[in-house]
Amino acid sequence: xxxxxxxxxxxxxxxxxxxxxxxxxxxxxxxxxxxxxxxxxxxxxxxxxxxxxxxxxxxxxxxxxxxxxxxxxxxxxxxxxxxxxxxxxxxxxxxxxxxxxxxxxxxxxxxxxxxxxxxxxxxxxxxxxxxxxxxxxxxxxxxxxxxxxxxxxxxxxxxxxxxxxxxxxxxxxxxxxxxxxxxxxxxxxxxxxxxxxxxxxxxxxxxxxxxxxxxxxxxxxxxxxxxxxxxxxxxxxxxxxxxxxxxxxxxxxxxxxxxxxxxxxxxxxxxxxxxxxxxxxxxxxxxxxxxxxxxxxxxxxxxxxxxxxxxxxxxxxxxxxxxxxxxxxxxxxxxxxxxxxxxxxxxxxxxxxxxxxxxxxxxxxxxxxxxxxxxx
Numbered sequence: 505x506x507x508x509x510x511x512x513x514x515x516x517x518x519x520x521x522x523x524x525x526x527x528x529x530x531x532x533x534x535x536x537x538x539x540x541x542x543x544x545x546x547x548x549x550x551x552x553x554x555x556x557x558x559x560x561x562x563x564x565x566x567x568x569x570x571x572x573x574x575x576x577x578x579x580x581x582x583x584x585x586x587x588x589x590x591x592x593x594x595x596x597x598x599x600x601x602x603x604x605x606x607x608x609x610x611x612x613x614x615x616x617x618x619x620x621x622x623x624x625x626x627x628x629x630x631x632x633x634x635x636x637x638x639x640x641x642x643x644x645x646x647x648x649x650x651x652x653x654x655x656x657x658x659x660x661x662x663x664x665x666x667x668x669x670x671x672x673x674x675x676x677x678x679x680x681x682x683x684x685x686x687x688x689x690x691x692x693x694x695x696x697x698x699x700x701x702x703x704x705x706x707x708x709x710x711x712x713x714x715x716x717x718x719x720x721x722x723x724x725x726x727x728x729x730x731x732x733x734x735x736x737x738x739x740x741x742x743x744x745x746x747x748x749x750x751x752x753x754x755x756x757x758x759x760x761x762x763x764x765x766x767x768x769x770x771x772x773x774x775x776x777x778x779x780x781x782x783x784x785x786x787x788x789x790x791x792x793x794x795x796x797x798x799x800x801x802x803x804x805x806x807x808x809x810x811x812x813x814x815x816x817x818x819x820x821x822x823x824x825x826x827x828x829x830x831x832x833x834x835x836x837x838x839x840x841x842x843x844x845x846x847x848x849x850x851x852x853x854x855x856x857x858x859x860x861x862x863x864x865x866x867x868x869x870x871x872x873x874x875x876x877x878x879x880x
Contacts, residue, residue, distance in 0.1 A: 517695070517704040518719025519726060522581065525557040525701065531716040532625045537662055540596070541627035542586070547575060549589035551596070551626065560628075561586065568672035568853065571862030584628055584696050587672040590858055592633035592781030596626065597657045598640060601804040604653065604788065608798045619653055621660040629665045629690065631683035632675075632852040636781030637663075638689050642844055643784050653803075662709050665690035669733035671740040674853030676866055679744035682850040685734040695730040702730055743856075743866040746873060748847060751837040753873060758830065762871045767826035769861050774807035776855035776863075777832065782848050785813065808832050833868065 520528065532539055541554045544561050554560065563580040566573065566587055575586070605616045644654035668675075668684035677683030686693045691710035695702040702722045705714040745751065777783045787806040792799045806813055809828045811820060822828045840848035849865070856864050 515704065517693075517702040517722045517727070518714065518717065519700060519722040520703050520717065520719055521700040523700075525583075527717060528703075528713075529554075529556050531713050532662075534716070535623075535713060537623045537625040539625050539627060542584075542589070544575065548573065549575070549586050550591060551589075551593075551628075554627065565670070566672060568674045568857040569862075570674070570856050570864050571859055573857045582696055582698070584666045584694075585670060587668060587670070587675060588630055588633065588852060588854070590779045590854065592852070592854075593626065593629060593637045593661075593663075594640060594781050594783075596624070596661065597637070597654050598644065598784060598786075598805075599653070599657070599803075601802065602653060604801045604803050606798065606800050610797055616652070618656055621656055623660055623662070625662040625664060627664045627666075629663050630668055630852075631665065631686050632677045632680075632850040633781050634663065634665055634686070634689035635677075635680075635682035635850040636852070639782040639840075639844060639846075639848060639850075640784060662692070662713075663690045664692045664694060664710075667693070667695040667730065667734050668737050669696065669730075671737045672853060672857070673742055674856040675741050675851060676743040676745060676853060677851030678738040678741050680847065680849055680851040684737040695733075697726060697729055697733075702726060743853070743864070745837070745847070745849065745851070745866055745869060748841055750873060751847060751869070752841060754834045754838045754869070757872050758834070760872045762868065763826050763830050765871075766829050766863065766868055767824070769863055770809075770825050770829050771860060772809045772811075772825045772828055773860060774809040775858050775860060776865075777807040777809060778805065779854040779858045781852060781854070782836075782850060783807070787812075808835070833865065837869065 529539060539554045540551050542549045542561055543552045543554070543559060544564065545552060549561065549566065560583045562583060563578045565576045565578065565585045567576055568587065599619070602619065603617045605614060607614045641658065644651040645658070665686045667686055671684060691705065691707040692713060693704045693706060703714060703717065703719060705711045777785065785806045785808060786803050788801055788803045790799055791802050808831050822831055836848035840846065856862070
């Protein structure tokens with residue numbers, strides 16, 4: 505966020521004292537929204553139902569390194585000093601497993617099964633995850649044939665983004681242009697200061713909520729403080745990706761020797777694609793009931809690291825780990841530019857932190873693209 509941006513267009517941000525955060529929950533509830541947000545579950549920050557402001561994690565930060573994620577607890581009263589947990593918004597729109605349709609034989613029927621959804625406000629969304637959701641939208645909400653299951657969940661969401669004021673060691677969103685400050689894709693924006701929150705809206709849905717809060721305008725000092733915090737968060741980042749044009753050169757380095765070195769470490773477990781907020785591969789299976797008279801078509805997440813993902817007839821196109829890792833990296837960073845006019849990476853760094861062996865996407869790319877490095 506910057507102080508100039510939000511004084512035009514949608515207006516100057518309002519200021520909500522920390523002690524009054526409950527009024528935001530009240531406004532959301534009165535507008536018919538259930539609230540999802542950050543909670544501590546299984547040792548990580550994960551989105552789930554919130555009963556109120558008291559359910560938010562207080563004084564929690566995180567230590568993220570290659571193959572390492574740990575929460576840390578301090579005396580701060582801040583609620584959003586963590587970066588992110590293992591999942592972004594993807595599971596809320598693109599379900600890990602769901603039934604697409606049901607069928608029966610006597611008499612023959614075929615019935616599409618759409619999910620039951622409720623209006624949901626998601627609090628605490630980061631800029632990198634908003635950018636990843638835009639990628640998901642581009643894939644699932646094609647104008648001519650939108651995916652009805654994804655669409656129904658997506659339209660139920662009101663997204664409340666929060667600027668990042670610190671970066672984890674695995675973050676590199678500044679180099680992809682997707683953070684740490686909010687830019688687009690949210691309904692309500694928030695920035696956290698010691699004394700409270702800056703709040704503004706970007707959509708008509710968000711405006712309905714912010715107008716109910718009737719907040720006084722934020723001061724110049726508060727706006728400048730938030731700008732300095734997000735700028736510092738960008739400067740803290742230790743990793744980066746090359747420019748988009750340079751990444752297109754990956755397709756010219758398919759025989760580079762470094763792919764073999766990565767394959768020696770990679771377990772092909774698929775963790776990176778499971779935590780990636782933009783990956784959208786899936787498989788569909790026809791599951792027959794034991795009685796033989798009913799069946800379901802079930803869609804579930806898949807990964808290009810799965811051996812069966814590249815099955816074609818009686819052989820696998822990518823029959824070893826080297827080719828699977830190479831497919832994932834080249835497609836996400838180069839192929840997606842041709843398909844979606846941007847890379848498929850938003851710099852969240854989850855694939856680095858949640859890789860069991862700590863493979864670092866940014867370093868692997870640099871090794872393959874390094875000038876003068878030998879091809880095989």
